[in-house]
Each structure stands twice: as C-alpha cells, then as structure tokens.
Amino acid sequence: MDMALFSAERSYCEEARSALARGEAGLAEMLARALATADAPILAGLLLEEAGAAGADLTVAARVAAAIWQGVDQPVTLALQGERNPWGIAATPFTAENGQGLNGAALAVPGSSAPCDIVFAYRDADGRPSAGRIAADHPALSSSDLICADRSRLHLVHMQALPLTDLAKPATAQPEQLLDLAALCAAALMTGFARQAMTLAVAHAKDRRLFGRTLGEFQVTRHLAADMLMDVEASTLLAREAFWATARYAGPGHLAAQAKLVANTRCVGICRTAQQMLGGAGFVHGNRVHDLYRRALTASLIFGTTPDHAHRLADAVTGGEVQPRMTAPMLSTLSTEEVLL
Amino acid sequence: MDFSYAPRTHGLRSDIRAFLALHLTDDLLPVLQAGQAGDPAFRAFHDLVLAQGWVAASWPVAYGGQGQDAETQYVIEEEFWRRGLRVGGAGTAAAQILQSGTEAQRQHFIPRIIRRDYRFAPALTEAIAGTDLAGVACRAQRRASGDYVLNGEKTYVSGVGSATHFLLVARTGTPADRARGLTVFLVDKSLPGITTHPMATVQTEPRAPAGTVFGQSRLDRVVFEDCTIPLDCRLGDENGGWGVIANSSAHERATPRTWMAAVARTEEFAARLAAKPDRGSAEERLALGQLWAEGQAARLLAMRCLSLGRGGAGGGEAAMECIWTAEYVIRATEQIAQLEGPSAQLLDGTGIGDGGLLAHSLLGAPQTATHHGGTRALRDQIAARCLNLKERC
Numbered sequence: 144m145d146m147a148l149f150s151a152e153r154s155y156c157e158e159a160r161s162a163l164a165r166g167e168a169g170l171a172e173m174l175a176r177a178l179a180t181a182d183a184p185i186l187a188g189l190l191l192e193e194a195g196a197a198g199a200d201l202t203v204a205a206r207v208a209a210a211i212w213q214g215v216d217q218p219v220t221l222a223l224q225g226e227r228n229p230w231g232i233a234a235t236p237f238t239a240e241n242g243q244g245l246n247g248a249a250l251a252v253p254g255s256s257a258p259c260d261i262v263f264a265y266r267d268a269d270g271r272p273s274a275g276r277i278a279a280d281h282p283a284l285s286s287s288d289l290i291c292a293d294r295s296r297l298h299l300v301h302m303q304a305l306p307l308t309d310l311a312k313p314a315t316a317q318p319e320q321l322l323d324l325a326a327l328c329a330a331a332l333m334t335g336f337a338r339q340a341m342t343l344a345v346a347h348a349k350d351r352r353l354f355g356r357t358l359g360e361f362q363v364t365r366h367l368a369a370d371m372l373m374d375v376e377a378s379t380l381l382a383r384e385a386f387w388a389t390a391r392y393a394g395p396g397h398l399a400a401q402a403k404l405v406a407n408t409r410c411v412g413i414c415r416t417a418q419q420m421l422g423g424a425g426f427v428h429g430n431r432v433h434d435l436y437r438r439a440l441t442a443s444l445i446f447g448t449t450p451d452h453a454h455r456l457a458d459a460v461t462g463g464e465v466q467p468r469m470t471a472p473m474l475s476t477l478s479t480e481e482v483l484l
Numbered sequence: 485m486d487f488s489y490a491p492r493t494h495g496l497r498s499d500i501r502a503f504l505a506l507h508l509t510d511d512l513l514p515v516l517q518a519g520q521a522g523d524p525a526f527r528a529f530h531d532l533v534l535a536q537g538w539v540a541a542s543w544p545v546a547y548g549g550q551g552q553d554a555e556t557q558y559v560i561e562e563e564f565w566r567r568g569l570r571v572g573g574a575g576t577a578a579a580q581i582l583q584s585g586t587e588a589q590r591q592h593f594i595p596r597i598i599r600r601d602y603r604f605a606p607a608l609t610e611a612i613a614g615t616d617l618a619g620v621a622c623r624a625q626r627r628a629s630g631d632y633v634l635n636g637e638k639t640y641v642s643g644v645g646s647a648t649h650f651l652l653v654a655r656t657g658t659p660a661d662r663a664r665g666l667t668v669f670l671v672d673k674s675l676p677g678i679t680t681h682p683m684a685t686v687q688t689e690p691r692a693p694a695g696t697v698f699g700q701s702r703l704d705r706v707v708f709e710d711c712t713i714p715l716d717c718r719l720g721d722e723n724g725g726w727g728v729i730a731n732s733s734a735h736e737r738a739t740p741r742t743w744m745a746a747v748a749r750t751e752e753f754a755a756r757l758a759a760k761p762d763r764g765s766a767e768e769r770l771a772l773g774q775l776w777a778e779g780q781a782a783r784l785l786a787m788r789c790l791s792l793g794r795g796g797a798g799g800g801e802a803a804m805e806c807i808w809t810a811e812y813v814i815r816a817t818e819q820i821a822q823l824e825g826p827s828a829q830l831l832d833g834t835g836i837g838d839g840g841l842l843a844h845s846l847l848g849a850p851q852t853a854t855h856h857g858g859t860r861a862l863r864d865q866i867a868a869r870c871l872n873l874k875e876r877c
Binding site: 362368 | 485486487488489490555743744747750751754755757758763764766768769770771772773774776777778779780781783784785787788790791792800801803804807808860862863864866867868870871872873874875
C-alpha cells in the first residue's frame, strides 16, 4: 500500500500542468499519454485534478470519461441525463417506445468545441439500459444552447424518432460504467477546483493585513484553512481510490458515487469558504476564486447531485452489491479475485 | 499510488478468522470486550494471540515484537476489531518508551507491556490542563538523591482499574517555563502516596453495553501525595517531556480502530435497512448514502496515515483523520438516532431495541472530539504544519 504518488505519477502531473497551459493540444497530448499506459484511469484522474486547478470546465470531465470508457480519445458529447433529477441508469433520458425509435431530451455536456458525435444512454424497447452513439447532425436531433452558472455551455438535445438502426454501439456497451465514470471524472475535476481555491485563499490570508495582523494569524482563519485542507484531502483520496479501482477492476462502481457525493458537498464548501476569506474580492467577476466557486457549483449539479449519489450508494449497500461493511474495495464484492469476506 | 493491501496480508486475514472461529467463544467475548486485562480468561486468550505472533507485530524483535511491517499490524488490528477486540498494538506507553527511553527502560518495560504484565494508564490530563498540556501543574520535585517527589492530581484517567503503571507528565520547571518545564515518568501504581478515585461518566450508570465504542465507563481522578519516583523511571530528559508526548502521539494514530469504531453505528444502520422489505424510506436511504461516503473518507484518511508509515504521519495527516472521524461519529449517531425515533435514547436495561447501544453511543460520541488534545488544537496543528499558518506568521 502506498497512497502517495509514485515518481512517474508526480512527473506526469508536473508535465500536465505545463501542457494544460497550451490548451487543447496539451490536453490531447496528456490524455493520449495516459491512455497508452496500463494505469490509464489513474493518470487520467490526475490529469483532471490538474485541469480543475487550471479552471477547466466539465467539458474536460466528459471527454476524459468517454476516453476511459472507450479506451481512445475521440471527441464526443455525453448526453446521459435529463434536465432534472434523478441521475442514474434507471433514468436514461431517451427511450424507445412501440418500435418508433428513440425519443426524449437530455442535457449534453460538450466534449469538444468542434462538431462531434453524441454518446448517450437510453432504454431500449425491452426496457434494458444501453448506450449508443450518433452523429450530432443527425436529422432526428435538434439542440439549443444553455448558459450555466459557471458560464460554460451545455446543450439541450431533443431526439425525435431516432431509428435504432442508425446507432453505432460502442464496443464496450456498458452504460452503467459510463455513468459512473462521468460522475467520477467530475469529482476529480472538483477536487482540482477546491485545491486551487484553497491555495489562493491561504496565500491571501498570509498577505492581507487587518487590525495590525495578517488574516492568517487569526485562529478563526487558521481553522477554516485547516478544514479546507482536510476536506480537499478527503475528497481527493476518495476520487483517487475510485480511479485506482477502475484501473484494477472493471470500473469504479459505487466508489464513483462516494467520490462525487463528497466532492459535491465538501469541494463546493471549500470554494465557498475561500470566497468568503477573500471578502469582497471573492464576489468580483473574473476573480479566480470566484470563478472556481462557479465551476464547483455547476459541477455539483451535473452527473449526479448529492441525493442522486446517496441513493446510488444506499442501493449498493442494502441491495447486495457490496456488503454493509466499510472495507477497502478489494475486500468487498467489487473484486472476485481477492474476496475475503 | 497503490491502494491495495500487500498480498502477504491476504492469508493472514484468513488465519485470524479461523483462529477466532476456534477460540472466541460467546462466553469469552464479553470478558475480552470489557478489557479487564487482569482477568485470567483475558490473560489466557492474550497469551494464545501472543503465541500466534499477532501482538506488537510491527515492533522490534529485540523488545518482544515480531519485526514485521506496519501494514501487517494494521490488518491484525482490523480483523480483531471487527469482533470488538483491541489486539495488535504493543500497548499504552510502549511507543513513548521506544522513542525516548533508555536501552534499559526499553528492555525492561516494552516486553512486559506486550505480554500485558504491565498495563499503563495515561495520566496526562488535569482539571485545568487538558488541551493545554503546557499548563500541567502536577509537580515533580527532584531531591538530592536524584529521586523525584510527586504531588498533585490527574483527572479523566482511563484504564486505571486494570493498570499497573501510569504514563505521567509532571512539571519539573516553573509554570512560566510552560512546555519547556515538563517531564514524563513511568510510575508504578503500587507506590505509596497514590490514591485513585473513580469518576462517574456518561457511560457509568447504567454501564454502556459492549460495542458502544465511544466513551469510557470509568475514568479516574488520581491523587499523588509525596509519592517518591525513582530516577530510573524518568522517561527522557528532565524538562524534555513535551517532546516525549508530542512526537510519539502520531505513532499511535496509524490504527484502523478509530475509523472502525466511528462507522460501527452506520454499518449497523445499513444492515437494518438491508433487512427491511423496502430497504428503508427515502429519508433513511439518503442519510445512509451520505454517511456511507463520509465514513469511507474516514477509512481512507486512516489508511493514508498507515501508508505514510507509523510515526511518519506527523505532518498533520493524523490530525485530519482525528478531526474528520470525531465530527463524523457525532453527526452519524445523531442523524441515525433522529431517524430511529424515541427508542434511540433508551439506555441499556430497558429491554427495548438494541440494548442501549445507540443511546450510549449518542452520549459518548462527543467525547471523541476531545481526544489528542481536542479538535481545536488539532486544527492549529494542521494549519501550522501543512499550510504554514501560525499564530504569529
């Protein structure tokens, strides 16, 4: 057991930091490098942490989730949920009814600024969840732009009588796994937002003086900062364990829900605290901490809210997917090779 | 990064489970959980476990340990704690003696602690010096002969009933010296001049049922009156006591017991919901999901301390685990109790519900926030050590 980053992982993070500054080309290069390794999900998770710290939006999470799921990086949009709760495989946005093709509407998180395919979750005529892929310019689709709280863009995609025969079925057609990965990738991105917001707030606390002292000399500030660090570390550990499990087993499973649930509450809280520590500056348009708070807020509501993931976990724990014991994942029923309980 | 346990520990888990299936009878379990180390049945079981090499697994062979790694000991502690048994570590005071003791003290005390011939109770806190250990007033005066004479009293001392010794911190400098005027002693409980006075706690009447895991059924006030302590029972340098206590406390914290105790009520709550035909109401399932995720974070924060190595988690990581776990257990017990309703506050002996397990946990959970100096002091540690935010920057 070694939960610190290995030297190759640390080097990858350092290079990712530089590469992300080069925009799309840097991201594509680092993602390709991650996918070429046996531990692709672990490196992809670290890439998302760095992307979050750099202020990327959910587009990157969607792209990385699709890349891990498919094993290759092809620009796609993910359309996995409707515009309201719940999130999960039981609530696919599109359904096939009476052999008339697929119908429904979904929020689509852009995977690329260029026109690309849409990977989506649907329920087939027999009610089985599935995943499909279709070109965004298919005549059965129409979409409108939505402006998010973090000023990133989503699309509301309408689907009307899309023939099932027009769909490309991805090689690994496991929609549950794709949903888990999307949630997990958003969680990793959020830990990056939170860590960066904390870093900026702590730097401010060391610099800003009031009543003859720096802000950081007040115990209340130090304790807020300690809480921010504790929360970001806890969120990060949950996300990293889920990526590690993805690399080792079939997918993150319920570990993704754990990571997203805690990121939803703690990472948003960290960004909010950081914003408060900055005072008025935290509420000024363009301030980095303010922007990170917006990012976290939006991400907490996409790919599963807190109640969505709480119910997902309750299903797993009470429904036999895992035993009601908080063991490490290799000791739960997630693994078949090392089941010891 | 690698979140897996080393393959060498896999067979160990099976071995321990087989051992417990054979030796841990229903009659024996309450005796062991009561923690009365002087009880013959307790001693006999401990000797069996000792013979398996499962006590002090990561401790040096030279002092009676098994010379294995920290991960092995963690797995042993985890497996025994699943049955409510505190097995695996060397014992109270062993870490401080290993780090700060003379070679003679190590040779004398540590093997006896491991065998449970010696059982230490931590006598650190005083009525006016808990979180602020630097405010300790209990005084040890050095005589010309080299011995010390101890006067004063300690409060909230746990494990006194079965203890043979105290790990005691006393003032040897002036009050103005604060942390620089403290010294640690290994005090034989049978010395003249020591009286113990049991204090009733929230878990005393009725006594908390086994498995409550939070709060002590008995704490003691211990009074020292002209108690003479031999020089060779001083641990570390005179006035060097702060370092003895501060540097070894992180060593004790790389254990699964804290987080496993913290999630016990949540796991039971999960099992209760799983047994219901509808697997719980929407409210119950929402609470379970949130508590489950946050409990898993407690597990990971503890495993991170283990991953850093025993004694290597002094940078604030152990403090994070302590705070997260303490605040989790308070929140979890209160939330579960609110969902369970009126029976959740019925203490042991009423014959309704779970025998008072949840009610006693409700009463005891807040005590966890006072451990290791309290969450306020732990937050100061994190801010100072990890973020370089200090009282005076």
